[in-house]
Amino acid sequence: MKKLCTALAVIAILAVVFLLMGPFYMLSEGEQAVITRFGRIVGTEKEAGLRMKMPVVDDVTKYPSTLLSWDGDAQRIPTKENQFIWVDATARWRISDPAQFYMSVKTVDGGLARLNDVLDSTIRTVISENYLNEAVRSTNRINTMEYREELNSEVEDPEDAETLRSLTGTIVRQDDISIGREGLSDMMLKEAAPFMAGYGIELVDIIIRQIRYSDDLTASVYARMIKERSQIAEAYRSYGRGQLLSWQGRTENDRKTILSAAYAESEKIKGAADAEAAAIYSGAYSADPEFFRLWTTLESYRTVLPGIDKTLSTDMDYFSYLRSPDGTQGH
DSSP states (O other): OHHHHHHHHHHHHHHHHHHHTOOEEEEOTTEEEEEEETTEEEEEEOSOEEEEOOTTTEEEEEEEOSOEEEEOOOEEEEOTTSOEEEEEEEEEEEESOHHHHHHHTOSHHHHHHHHHHHHHHHHHHHHHTSOHHHHHOSOSGGGGOOOOOOOOTTOOOHHHHHHHHHHHOOOOOOOOOSSHHHHHHHHHHHHHHHHHHTTTEEEEEEEEEEEEEOHHHHHHHHHHHHHHHHHHHHHHHHHHHHHHHHHHHHHHHHHHHHHHHHHHHHHHHHHHHHHHHHHHHHHHHHHOHHHHHHHHHHHHHHHHGGGOSOOSOOOSGGGHHHHOTTSSOOO
8 A cells, every 4th residue: 555655656746747847838829830859840730729749858939820921121223214213012921831931040030031131132123124104003094084274264265265275285195004013013922932932931922012202203203294384384375475466466456447437537527627617718708808808817917927036028918908008908
């Protein structure tokens, strides 16, 4: 009986020691593990649950089995036409072969370092081999859209409005794309995936998150926009100058027409007045010719004599009324 108790005690002590040495490990959902014995891989586990290992001699390295993200730094990359742009990309990846991952990069940080090397190089290569419009656009829908310049509401004449629209209207057609941004992302994935498979990494996708123009390209875009708006402004000014000349011509024609009509009317009135005056003069002359001659002579004196400084002689027919004692014209 004593020997049995001793044996049970020894067994209990050994069990406690065994448990203290850690023969079990737990894998949670979303985890996988690589088991190594003296540095050599002896197995992998991908199922969640309680697992057993050899105490002391076995080491368990856990890795996430879920999707992981890679966020690279924005790169300044030249396109095929040597236009520099800033490209910011991201990627999703997972550890597909934990044993290969353990042998090649060991840690998740090591895997991210390999991703930095491969993806940065791949993104630069793909962008530099394609044109700018392939990187910034995904479809050709822009070439199916119409843009109409809105005219000033003060332009009421439909003909003038159409003229102005023809002067300011600009048709801009972008080059059609054959790959597009999504296609470039697929090219990057296709090129980088085989390299990452050697590290036990599965690349799920690569996404171009953002593309920004570099400062020099932005300046050229602004300059082109300013040039286009300046051309439209010059078209408005040209149209305005044409309208000014047109209205000035119409005004001058109207002025000449009014003056011509007024001159004709004045001449008509003058003619009628002269005819009426002649009739009055004729009637007055017929009534008393001598008085008529006296009146006209006095009117002539009043008009002519104030402009004469001196008169040397009045011995002429013009001054005959001045010499006549009875106020009649002498002969």
